[in-house]
Amino acid sequence: MNLFVFVKRVPDTESKIKIDHEKRTIVEEGLNFVLSPYDEYAVEEALRLREAKGGRVVIFSVGAETSKVILKKCLAMGADDAVLLKDEAPESYDGLRTSKVIAKALQTKFKDFDLLLFGRQSMGADNAQVPSMTAELLGLPQVNVVTKLEIEGNRGTAEREIEGASEKVSFSLPAVISAQKGLNEPRYETLKGIMAAKRKEIPVLTVEDLGLSAADLAPQLKMTGLESPPVRQAGTVIDDEPVIAAKKIVEFLREKAKVI
Amino acid sequence: MILVFIEVRDGQIKKYNLEILSEGKRRADELGVNLEAVLIGPNLEGQAEDLFTYGAKKVHLLEHPQLSSYSPSAYTAALLQLLEEVKPAVVLFPASSMGKDLAPRVAAGAGVGVASDCIRTSVEEGQLEVVRPIYAGKALAAFRFNSSPAVATLRPNVFPAMEPSDQKGEISKKELSIPEDRFGDRVDEYLKGEGAELDVTEADIIVSGGRGMKGPENFALLKELAAILPHAAVGASRAAVDSEWIGHQHQVGQTGKTVSPNLYMAFGISGAIQHVAGMSSSKVIVAVNKDSEAPILKMADFGVVGDLFQVIPPLKEELKRLLSE
Numbered sequence: 001m002n003l004f005v006f007v008k009r010v011p012d013t014e015s016k017i018k019i020d021h022e023k024r025t026i027v028e029e030g031l032n033f034v035l036s037p038y039d040e041y042a043v044e045e046a047l048r049l050r051e052a053k054g055g056r057v058v059i060f061s062v063g064a065e066t067s068k069v070i071l072k073k074c075l076a077m078g079a080d081d082a083v084l085l086k087d088e089a090p091e092s093y094d095g096l097r098t099s100k101v102i103a104k105a106l107q108t109k110f111k112d113f114d115l116l117l118f119g120r121q122s123m124g125a126d127n128a129q130v131p132s133m134t135a136e137l138l139g140l141p142q143v144n145v146v147t148k149l150e151i152e153g154n155r156g157t158a159e160r161e162i163e164g165a166s167e168k169v170s171f172s173l174p175a176v177i178s179a180q181k182g183l184n185e186p187r188y189e190t191l192k193g194i195m196a197a198k199r200k201e202i203p204v205l206t207v208e209d210l211g212l213s214a215a216d217l218a219p220q221l222k223m224t225g226l227e228s229p230p231v232r233q234a235g236t237v238i239d240d241e242p243v244i245a246a247k248k249i250v251e252f253l254r255e256k257a258k259v260i
Numbered sequence: 261m262i263l264v265f266i267e268v269r270d271g272q273i274k275k276y277n278l279e280i281l282s283e284g285k286r287r288a289d290e291l292g293v294n295l296e297a298v299l300i301g302p303n304l305e306g307q308a309e310d311l312f313t314y315g316a317k318k319v320h321l322l323e324h325p326q327l328s329s330y331s332p333s334a335y336t337a338a339l340l341q342l343l344e345e346v347k348p349a350v351v352l353f354p355a356s357s358m359g360k361d362l363a364p365r366v367a368a369g370a371g372v373g374v375a376s377d378c379i380r381t382s383v384e385e386g387q388l389e390v391v392r393p394i395y396a397g398k399a400l401a402a403f404r405f406n407s408s409p410a411v412a413t414l415r416p417n418v419f420p421a422m423e424p425s426d427q428k429g430e431i432s433k434k435e436l437s438i439p440e441d442r443f444g445d446r447v448d449e450y451l452k453g454e455g456a457e458l459d460v461t462e463a464d465i466i467v468s469g470g471r472g473m474k475g476p477e478n479f480a481l482l483k484e485l486a487a488i489l490p491h492a493a494v495g496a497s498r499a500a501v502d503s504e505w506i507g508h509q510h511q512v513g514q515t516g517k518t519v520s521p522n523l524y525m526a527f528g529i530s531g532a533i534q535h536v537a538g539m540s541s542s543k544v545i546v547a548v549n550k551d552s553e554a555p556i557l558k559m560a561d562f563g564v565v566g567d568l569f570q571v572i573p574p575l576k577e578e579l580k581r582l583l584s585e
Contacts, residue, residue: 013514013534017398026399037515093394093401095364096373123514124395127376128360132332133368141444142332144361159451161509162357163274163459164493167330168449175445181501181508181515218406220373224389225402232540235561239552245564246574249546250582252562257544259465259523260489260583 001055001151002113003046006102006134007039007074009067010124017228024226025090035070038119040186041179045149046117047078048184053151055114056080060105062098064088068202075197076189083110086206094220095129101217102130103137104210115156118178120145128178135176142176143169147183262288263320263348263409264297265339266311267358269330270450273307276416276462278314280354283381283419285315290383293349296320298342300335302328308431313424320346324436330358331446336365337438343370348409350388355413356461367411375403375412379520379541388412396514396537416461418520458493460512465523466542468495468512469505470535472528472550472568476505481572482527488579495519495539497529513538527568531556548572 011017011031018027035043046057059074059082061067071082085101106113116135121128128144135142147166148159154173159166161180189197207217238248253260264284266277281297288295297316299308301323308319322338343351343366351366353359355377367374379400380391388410391402405411460466467486469479479494486492494510501511512519514534524542529535531547531554539545540559547560548568557563564571 011395013396013537014532015395015398016533017395019399026395093403094373095376096368096371099368126394126396126518127364127374129364129367129374129376132361132364135332136336136365136368139441142361142365143445144332145357157448160357162269163462164457164509166451167447168451169445169447171445181511220405220407221375221403222406223401224384224404225391225400227400229393229397229400229540232545232559234558235563237552237557237560237563237565239565242566242570243574245548245566245571246578249548249562249564249571249575250578253523253544253546254582257523257561259544260579 001049001053001115003049003055003057003115003117004110004113005042005046005057005059005074005079005117006130007043007059007061007070008036008122009033009061009063009070010036010122013037013123019226019228021226024223033066035073036119036122038121038123038179038181041181041183042117042119043074043077043079044184044186045179047187049115049151058083058110060085060102062087062101071202072197073189075200076193077187078193082200082202084202084204085210086204091125092219092221093125093127093223095127095133096220097217098130099133099137100212101207101210102134104212105205106138108210109205114173115151116140116174116176118176120178120180131176131178140174140176141171143171144178145180146177147180149177149183261294261296261346261348262350262352263346264295264316265351265353265359265362266297266299267354267356268299268301268304268307269358273310274356274462275421276354276356278421279416279419280352280414281311281314281316282422283414284352285422287350287381287383287388294318296346296348298322298339300327300338305431312427312429314422315427316429318430318432321431321433322436323433324438326438326443329447331443332361332365333445334438334442335362336369337442338436339366340369341436342434343409350410353413355415359413363411363413370409372407372409372411373405377415378412379415379418381412381414393518396518396534397541398537415520458491460493460495460510460519461517463491463493463521465489465492465525466495466512466519466521467492467525467527468497468529469500469527470497470529471499473500473505479506485572485576488576488583497532497535526556526560527572529556530554531559
């Protein structure tokens with residue numbers, strides 16, 4: 001199987017997000033960037049499918065040169081190759097642009113694939129758009145938020161998480177899937193993998209190399225404001241006997257908060 | 261015209277669809293345009309009648325024998341045919357599992373972007389503006405749309421549903437022709453969770469547990485508490501989920517779900533930054549923690565320094581008594 005996985009470099013989940021109000025961006029300085037957590041499940045699933053059925057795992061990232069670090073991590077986990085689709089535009093929270101870069105790369109340079117794997121959303125933009133958009137641009141079936149995946153010949157079945165339940169989806173290959181926590185337990189890089197990844201060249205294709213025009217990449221959304229959420233003020237804190245504390249909680253909920 | 265996609269699953273329309281429709285109505289009134297809704301699937305005339313009472317002037321029924329169960333590709337084809345014909349200025353979807361799956365696909369087909377998971381909408385200088393959390397709520401970004409239609413998904417449990425009126429409207433039925441290659445993905449089966457559980461994203465009240473729960477067996481306490489409270493679900497922190505005390509579908513926070521219930525009750529949750537990001541927009545927060553220095557107590561509206569195992573039993577009794585009155 002030819003398995004392509006799409007990954008993104010994001011600030012880790014422990015990051016405090018500060019805002020540059022003048023530039024209307026987040027302050028990147030001092031943030032620790034990592035492979036987006038849901039993408040790890042996608043990489044792991046591709047590696048497992050390769051182990052079961054043979055084939056190759058190729059990792060792609062759309063972003064600046066700095067994204068090579070996460071591509072190296074994926075190589076160290078055991079991926080065969082990695083490609084940087086270089087787009088130096090700042091984060092625009094616009095999934096269509098990223099999807100167009102991916103779709104164009106696949107239509108023109110990397111035509112041979114069976115499954116495209118993504119994380120269910122990047123940690124940060126929280127868009128959950130690129131898998132569905134890429135699927136539509138390429139005319140492929142999609143299953144998002146997948147917690148279980150089985151491939152048999154040119155058909156697959158997947159369970160995807162929905163509100164308080166799951167649904168079982170059948171699909172034909174090639175297809176797009178996006179991984180949810182619970183799909184698998186991602187492996188760590190091995191020392192051997194890390195050494196091999198260091199030596200591996202990562203080819204770079206720019207948006208110009210792909211023949212994308214300014215019109216193709218025109219932003220669909222215009223940011224008109226960026227703020228920190230309101231800070232919650234500390235309320236009442238009590239240190240009473242459990243029975244009294246329980247009474248006071250209920251009193252607070254009914255009398256003051258009026259939520260029950 | 262503002263078009264709202266109404267999700268039908270298992271023949272049911274969940275409450276959040278009416279919240280989104282109500283928000284669509286408020287913006288449509290402000291923009292001086294009509295509100296219309298679209299339903300996909302067979303035999304939905306009955307449901308369409310309900311939508312009129314929430315302000316829809318017209319309801320489009322997209323019917324096709326093969327559209328009885330959800331298929332992202334086929335639903336997209338159906339909606340793109342409708343968009344081509346009725347040319348809405350704005351298309352709204354609930355940011356539910358189906359809406360989040362479908363909206364980007366429809367937008368890409370129409371060649372436009374999407375604002376995901378919005379928590380506010382307004383009209384500024386005659387244009388739709390939306391506000392959405394990024395970094396799981398660590399920042400809030402406002403957006404306008406450069407292309408038409410403006411497509412957005414709106415978060416469940418955030419927008420108030422209006423009081424239904426006795427308004428009537430028009431049903432527009434459309435027979436669709438959908439190419440066979442649009443049926444490459446299709447839901448075969450609906451797998452109910454453990455006893456048709458309420459999802460944390462839909463719950464009015466979330467009773468949530470963290471590392472302080474000490475083990476999987478103790479989540480039974482939270483389930484009992486949730487069972488007493490109206491429309492309540494059990495949540496969990498990443499620590500509890502990673503220890504496999506409870507399934508990841510319960511996880512609240514940056515690698516879980518972002519929630520905005522009326523009441524969030526945190527038991528044995530310290531308040532790590534990635535957890536707080538997912539629940540800080542809750543209307544009221546109550547926390548019980550043994551550690552008086554726990555960050556959660558500095559943001560809770562009501563905090564108790566104490567042992568959750570001693571507080572929960574009398575709390576259950578108090579609530580039972582009160583709610584049975």
